[in-house]
Amino acid sequence: MRRAWRWLIPLSAIPVLALLAYGFRTNPRDIASPLVGRPAPAFALTAFDGTAVSLEAHRGRVVVVNFWASWCYPACYEEAPVLERAWRTYRDRGLTLIGVDIQDKREAAEKFIRDFGLTFPNAQDLTGKVSVDFGVYGVPETFFLDRRGQIRAKHVGALTDEIFRANVERLLAEPEGKPGPA
Amino acid sequence: MRTVRTRRLVVVLLLGATLCGTAAAQQPARSVTEETVHEVAAQLRCVVCQNLSVADSPSEMAQQMRAIVRERLAAGERPEQVVQYFVDRYGEWILLSPRPRGFNLLVWLFPAVAVAVGLVILTVVLRRWTRQHRASAATPSTLDAAMSERIRRELERER
Amino acid sequence: MIPEIGRAASLVALVLALGGAVAATAGGRTGRSALVEAAQRAGVGVFVLISFCFALLTYAFLTFDFSVRYVASNTNLGTPFYYRITGVWGALEGSIILWAWMLALYTLIIVLRHRETTREFYPWVLAVMLSVLAFFLLVMTVAASPFERLAPVPADGRGLNPLLEDTGMITHPVALYLGFTGLTVPFAFAIAALVTGRVGDAWITMTRRWTIIAWYFLSLGLLIGGWWSYHVLGWGGYWAWDPVENAAFMPWLAATAFLHSVMIQERRRMLKLWNISLIILSFTLTLFGTFLTRSGIIASVHAFTQGAIGILFLSFLALVVLVALGLVALRWDALRAQGELDSVVSRESAFLLNNVLLIAATFTVFFGTVFPLLSEAVRGVKVSVGAPFFNQVNIPLFLSLIFLMGVGPLIAWRRASTDNLRRNFLWPVALGFLAALVAFGAGVRPTLAVLTFATTVFVSATIALDFGRATRARRRTGERLLPAMGGLLLRHNRRYGGFLVHFGVLVIAVGVTGSHAWSVQTETTLKRGEHAELAGYRVRFDGLSASEESNHAKVTGAFTVSNGRVLDVLRPAKKFYPQQQSPIAAVDYRLGLTEDIYLVLGDFARDGTEATIKLQVNRLVSWIWIGGVVITLGALLAILPEARRPA
Numbered sequence: 001m002r003r004a005w006r007w008l009i010p011l012s013a014i015p016v017l018a019l020l021a022y023g024f025r026t027n028p029r030d031i032a033s034p035l036v037g038r039p040a041p042a043f044a045l046t047a048f049d050g051t052a053v054s055l056e057a058h059r060g061r062v063v064v065v066n067f068w069a070s071w072c073y074p075a076c077y078e079e080a081p082v083l084e085r086a087w088r089t090y091r092d093r094g095l096t097l098i099g100v101d102i103q104d105k106r107e108a109a110e111k112f113i114r115d116f117g118l119t120f121p122n123a124q125d126l127t128g129k130v131s132v133d134f135g136v137y138g139v140p141e142t143f144f145l146d147r148r149g150q151i152r153a154k155h156v157g158a159l160t161d162e163i164f165r166a167n168v169e170r171l172l173a174e175p176e177g178k179p180g181p182a
Numbered sequence: 183m184r185t186v187r188t189r190r191l192v193v194v195l196l197l198g199a200t201l202c203g204t205a206a207a208q209q210p211a212r213s214v215t216e217e218t219v220h221e222v223a224a225q226l227r228c229v230v231c232q233n234l235s236v237a238d239s240p241s242e243m244a245q246q247m248r249a250i251v252r253e254r255l256a257a258g259e260r261p262e263q264v265v266q267y268f269v270d271r272y273g274e275w276i277l278l279s280p281r282p283r284g285f286n287l288l289v290w291l292f293p294a295v296a297v298a299v300g301l302v303i304l305t306v307v308l309r310r311w312t313r314q315h316r317a318s319a320a321t322p323s324t325l326d327a328a329m330s331e332r333i334r335r336e337l338e339r340e341r
Numbered sequence: 342m343i344p345e346i347g348r349a350a351s352l353v354a355l356v357l358a359l360g361g362a363v364a365a366t367a368g369g370r371t372g373r374s375a376l377v378e379a380a381q382r383a384g385v386g387v388f389v390l391i392s393f394c395f396a397l398l399t400y401a402f403l404t405f406d407f408s409v410r411y412v413a414s415n416t417n418l419g420t421p422f423y424y425r426i427t428g429v430w431g432a433l434e435g436s437i438i439l440w441a442w443m444l445a446l447y448t449l450i451i452v453l454r455h456r457e458t459t460r461e462f463y464p465w466v467l468a469v470m471l472s473v474l475a476f477f478l479l480v481m482t483v484a485a486s487p488f489e490r491l492a493p494v495p496a497d498g499r500g501l502n503p504l505l506e507d508t509g510m511i512t513h514p515v516a517l518y519l520g521f522t523g524l525t526v527p528f529a530f531a532i533a534a535l536v537t538g539r540v541g542d543a544w545i546t547m548t549r550r551w552t553i554i555a556w557y558f559l560s561l562g563l564l565i566g567g568w569w570s571y572h573v574l575g576w577g578g579y580w581a582w583d584p585v586e587n588a589a590f591m592p593w594l595a596a597t598a599f600l601h602s603v604m605i606q607e608r609r610r611m612l613k614l615w616n617i618s619l620i621i622l623s624f625t626l627t628l629f630g631t632f633l634t635r636s637g638i639i640a641s642v643h644a645f646t647q648g649a650i651g652i653l654f655l656s657f658l659a660l661v662v663l664v665a666l667g668l669v670a671l672r673w674d675a676l677r678a679q680g681e682l683d684s685v686v687s688r689e690s691a692f693l694l695n696n697v698l699l700i701a702a703t704f705t706v707f708f709g710t711v712f713p714l715l716s717e718a719v720r721g722v723k724v725s726v727g728a729p730f731f732n733q734v735n736i737p738l739f740l741s742l743i744f745l746m747g748v749g750p751l752i753a754w755r756r757a758s759t760d761n762l763r764r765n766f767l768w769p770v771a772l773g774f775l776a777a778l779v780a781f782g783a784g785v786r787p788t789l790a791v792l793t794f795a796t797t798v799f800v801s802a803t804i805a806l807d808f809g810r811a812t813r814a815r816r817r818t819g820e821r822l823l824p825a826m827g828g829l830l831l832r833h834n835r836r837y838g839g840f841l842v843h844f845g846v847l848v849i850a851v852g853v854t855g856s857h858a859w860s861v862q863t864e865t866t867l868k869r870g871e872h873a874e875l876a877g878y879r880v881r882f883d884g885l886s887a888s889e890e891s892n893h894a895k896v897t898g899a900f901t902v903s904n905g906r907v908l909d910v911l912r913p914a915k916k917f918y919p920q921q922q923s924p925i926a927a928v929d930y931r932l933g934l935t936e937d938i939y940l941v942l943g944d945f946a947r948d949g950t951e952a953t954i955k956l957q958v959n960r961l962v963s964w965i966w967i968g969g970v971v972i973t974l975g976a977l978l979a980i981l982p983e984a985r986r987p988a
Contacts, residue, residue, distance in 0.1 A: 006673040010666035016711075017659045023638030023714050024651060031723055034273045071923065103242050103923075128246030135271035137229035216863050227725050233583040235728065237862075238576040240926045240941050240955065248864065278727035280712070285720050289712045293705040293734040300697035308690060311611075311682035318681065 033135050033154045040065070040143065040151045041133040045100070045123035048110055053123045055149065058096040062171045063145040064164075066099050067131055070108040072139040075158040079140050080116040086164045087120040094147075094172055098123070102131045102139065146171045219252045222261045226251075226268055227278045235278055343401050344409055347394055347488030351481050354390035357383045358475035362468050369464030369536070377464045381452050384467060387474060388445040395442050398487055399429050407498050410491035411435065417498040419892030427510045428501045433635060433650070434487035436514065440631075441477040443522040448474065451526065455547070462544060465533035466526075473525055476657050484650040500892055503918050503925045509569030517562025517589060521627040523555025524596060528624035528665075531617050535668040540613050540675050545603045550980050556600055557976040559593045564969040575926035577862065577939050577957045579965065582731040584639045587710045588630030591703050595623040598699035601692050601749075608754060609689065611680035614669070615696070621665045626703070628658045639713065683756035691749040695742065702738045706731065732857075740792060743850055746843045747800035750836070751807055768806060773799030793854040797847050804840050830978060838979025845971030848964050855935075855961025862957040864943070869950050876958040878904050878938060880911075885949035893918045895927075898942045898952050902931065913942040913954070937962050 035041075040063075044054040055063065066083060068076045087097045099122035101109045106124065113122055125131050134143060144153040144167045153167050223237035228244045236247045247268075254264045268276045280286040361383025368376030398411070402425045407413040415428045415435070430439040448470045456463065481487070527548040534544040566586065567579035580586060599619040606612050633639060636651025669676070682689055709726045716724045751765040777795035785791050808829070815825040830837045865873045867882040874880075883899040897914040901907060911929040918925065931938040936958055943953035 003673075006670040007667075009670050010663050013659075013662045013666060017655070017662070019711060019714060019718065020632070020638065020655055020658075022718050023636070024655075026638070026714070026717055028637070028639055028713070028723075031273060031275050034269075035271060103246075127249065128243060129250060131243075132247060132250055132268075133271065135273075137272065219864075220862060225729065227727060233581055233725075233727055234576055238578055238581070240575040240928075240943070242923065242944070245864075245943055245953065273723065275723045275725050278725055279729035279733070280716075280724040280726055285716060286724065288715075289709055289726060289730070290734070292708045293701060293738070296701040296704050297697065297738070300701050304690075304693055304697055307680075308682060308685050308693070311680045312685060315681040315683055 029138070030156060031137060033151075035135055035143075035151050036154055038151060040145050040149050041130075043130045043133065045125065045130065047121045047123045048106075048113060049121075051121065053098055053121050055098075055145075058098075059149055060147050061094050061096045062147060062168060063096045063098065063149075064168065065134070065143045065145065066097065066159075067102055067134070067136050067139055067141045068099060068112075069102055069104045069139045070112040071104065076112075076140045079158040080112070080118060082159050082161055082164060083120070084116060084118050085161065086168070087118075090168060090172070091120075095168060097121075100125050100130055102128065102136065144168065144171060146174060215252065215255050218255055218261060219248060222251050222255070222264050223248050225265055225278060227276050229272065229276070342408075343397060343406055344488045344490040347397050347409075348482070348486060350390050350394050350397070351478060351486070351488065354387050354394070355475060355478040355482050357386045357390070358471050358478050361387065362471035362475055365464045365468035365471060369468060377467070380464065380467050380471065381456070384445075384448045384452050384471060387471070387478075388449045391438070391442045391445045391478075394488075395429070395438060398435070398438065399426060402426065402429055405498070407496075408491055408494045409487070410489040411487040413491050413495055413498040415498070415501050417500040417892060419890075420498075420501055421506075421891060424501055424506050424510070428505070430514050431501055431505050431510065434481070434485045436518075437477060437481050437485050438487055439514065440518050440522060441474060441481060443518055444470065444474045444477060444525060447522060447526055458547065461537045461539060462530060462533035462547070465536050466529040469529035469532050470525060473529075480650060480653055484653055500918065503893065503916060504573060507569060507573050509565055509573060513562060513565040513569055516558050516565055520555050520557070520559030520562050521589075521592065521630070523551060523558055524592060524620070524624050524627055526551040526555070527599075527620050531620045532665065532668065535617065535665075535672050538672065538675060540617065540672060542606055542610060545606055545616065549603070549607075552596070552600055552603070553976060553980050556593070556596045557973070559589070559596060560972055560976075561969070563589055563593060564966070564972075568966060571962065572928065572930065575928045575941050577860075577928075577941070577955075577959060579856075579962065580728075582709075582728045584710050585630075585634045587706050587731075588626075588633045591706050592623050592626040592630060594699050594703040594706070595619060595626055598696045598703075599623055601699075602696050605689055605692050609680070611689070614673075614676035617669060617676065619696075619700075621662075621669070622700075622703070625658065625662050625665070626707075628654070628661060632658055633710075639710065686752070686757045686762070688749060688752045688754045688757070691745055691752055695745050695749060698738050698742050698745070702735055702742075705734055705738070709734070736789065739850075740789075740796060743793070743800060743847065744796050746846065747796070747803040750840065750843070751803050765803065765806065769799045769802035772802045787858045790854050790858040793850060797851055800843065800847055804844060808837070808840065831981070834978050834981045838975045838977070838981075841975030841978055842972050843975075845968045845973075845975055848968030848971055850968075852961045852964030852966075852968060855964065856959050859960040860957060860962075862955065864953070864955045866944075866951060866953040873954065873956055875956050876936075878902055878908075878958060880938075880940065880954070880956055882952055882954070883910075885945055885952065890916075896942075896945065898945065898954075900929075900940060900954070902938055902940075909938075911938070911940045913940045915942055915945075932963055934963055936960055 040055060042055050044052065047053045055065075064086075066079075068079070070076070083097060083099070087095075091097070097120040099118065099120060101112075101122060101124045104124065109122070109124060112118075134141075138156065140156075140158060142155045142159055143151050144155070146152050152171060155163060155167070220237050223244075224235045226236040226247065228234045228236050228239035228241060228247070230241050230243045231239045234244075236244045236251070238244075251264055254267065255261070259267075265277070274281065280289060282290045361380040364376045364383065365380035368374065368380060398409075400406075401409045401412045402416055403422075405412070405416070405418060411432070411434050415431050416425055420428065429435045448467070451466060451470065455466070527544075530544040530548045534540050563586075566589070570581070571577070571579040599616065602612055602619060603616055606616050632651065632654035635654060638651065709731055712726050713724055716722055747769060748766070753761045773795045776798035777791055780791045780794045785794065808826075811829050811833075812822070812825050815829060816822065820828065861876055863873065863875050867873060869882055869884055872879050872881040879902070881901045881903075883901055885896055885898050888895045888897065894917040895914050896917070897912045900911045900913070902909050902911055909931050911931060913929040914927040915924040916927055926941055926943075928939060928941050930940065937960075939957040939959055941955040941957075943955060945952040
């Protein structure tokens, strides 16, 4: 019995190795947002074309807020056409899409918008307050808000048509005033 | 509550005065809370860097976060409230040091436990060794042929 | 051409290494020297091949051969000449080949020097070295080949990571890797000892110098890393407890413990099990370190990449840990010899306490580093464990260790009599208390600073006392002062080398304490002509200027620093590299013995009328680098060939 105890020594390494192996399944940069299920922070910005952009104005519609930057390559570049397509598809079905440009230079951002032909409202967050309010830690990040202004989902990384559609269809299907599952 | 705040402000003021020398006349209010800004920012993790605090990071995002901290403090929020604001938005991950609560106590207590365990083992081992020494010192050292042969062989093995 | 030749060469090297490892193992088991010689030749062959690969890669860098993917990723037509050389090890693939080359170099040295002296160990040492080499060559050929071809060949490359365009790049990885790979040698000998059953002192005596050299290079690598962080990364600090920094720190801690406890085995023949465990721990921690930096499981400033390579490293780590610990379990009986001690108050106890603290620190850093992973696994919540935590928990440990530095070298072996204690410690303890009072009275406020100061004085006093007494003893024979001191240093170079290293650690400790306790900073936006003030310094913003360098655009600010009289003009800059997302801050600083002025340029207005700066006055940071120099001298002294001693 005493002799067998010694084999605990190599065996004791196994839990540690297992923990390290577990590390392969996680992405250290993937942080769960505590804001999901909570009301979205209000903001009021000025779009690149001069119009005012605010969340309250769109209460009652499904709102998608997308944080991007012109230097965010390749993810934002992959995502921009997806957003523009989705905007054209859903704008008449009760969707509002707002792009927020963070930590960027105005000319570079305007060039980005021109290059991709983006027609949805885009505004620049000069002080970073909006991005911090939303708990943004990288670009691109997209928040899906329901008709009552609650954040229902957050997507980190470039969007695809499927992901956009899946989230938005679900929220569009909810009538206003009826609380949906968190 | 108010006395604590006042006291803290006084301490910060004194600190600021001694450390900043003759503060620039144009911004007395800012240089007073600069220390506190640094204190708060040092607890927060810069979200775009890896493992740097918001106080240390030279990145633009960190600069913006520091500005937000500064603004909130100037508006009268307490340091804990400012920190909580960030935690509400980013989760516990934004704190550079895990809050010593619940599961996190594991990592906080581990060092003390490790040292304690080490000291216990050390004590046990040292006791055994000193006892061993006393025991062998007590036995008479008569070396017979068999014993010295064994000793010689042991020594050979050691080499 | 180059990609194919390089791949072929690395493949051949891999086969040779594997074959050599097998041959060496077989030679060890059967005792047939022909096998061992074959393994030996394989080792030499591997060295030649890897050197060839290295030279080939460097040639590709120097000639802008963008058909090699690695070259295209890490250099471009604008990269200056010297960075084209250091860029060879600037990214993952290059780092692997550097590591492999050093391993091969060490294997060669063993073949050339230790053939005769290591007898039964030799085949097994070769087997271990060649196995580890084979693993790194496997990674090099299968997962991270620097010789991958890029087609179509681009006209220009991406360029070196701008943060790596620095002299630190030349020295930091080289020093660090020399340390990491250096630990492989004592480890190999330990395995050889376990396999052959000769677990006595022989393997320790043979590897003593290797251990010191590996330890020294690890220390040097860590210090250069700190220096690099301080003057390049622009955050005004030198150590952030980043997972990759911890990955290098943990082997250092374990190696320091090992370095000390082998002295007990040399003197008293005790602690066999402990010493073997320590070197296994040190070596596996170096593997863990490379795994951590290359697997991406923990976010870090250094993390090279994620993917299959992580799995390779983890598998090898698991293999090494299980085999090594399995061997320990196998030889348990032989290792568990009884020790004897006259008294608890003795040098053995001091050394053992030193080990307890160092290993506790090692495990603390380890646990803190993997805790985010554990928290996620158990709670599903991500937490961060960063500098504030590590500083808080480690400081008491390190302070105690510094205190022990004063006790260990002077306290007697086996049993310290009260007389011995009084002779050696009365004055230092008294001076330490006095220093504490003086510091407190002089207004030094953070209690930690007072404690550190007092402990430093205590330890310095013990060193001075020992050295002074020994010098006095020599002088009694009629020797003059300087020859007496010199002769003492040379005759007992191990002891005094150790003292010098301890003293270097003290200097570093003072530097670290000073920088933490008394550094100040501020952040402010200045218009042209305005000034900021901090700690008696006045920094005036004079303007911005733009310039074009060979591979980047630069905006430099000019700031006049004065403290009554003009001291300097600092020019922090922001460098804009086309391939980088955001600009790199180039800090400017004015170093001093007691104070550094450190300036970072933040945001600025396009027309140059306004700039945001972060201004720091860091205290005593230079002492850290000076301490590094002292440690270098001490280590050099310690590894000198021993003076002829009477048998």
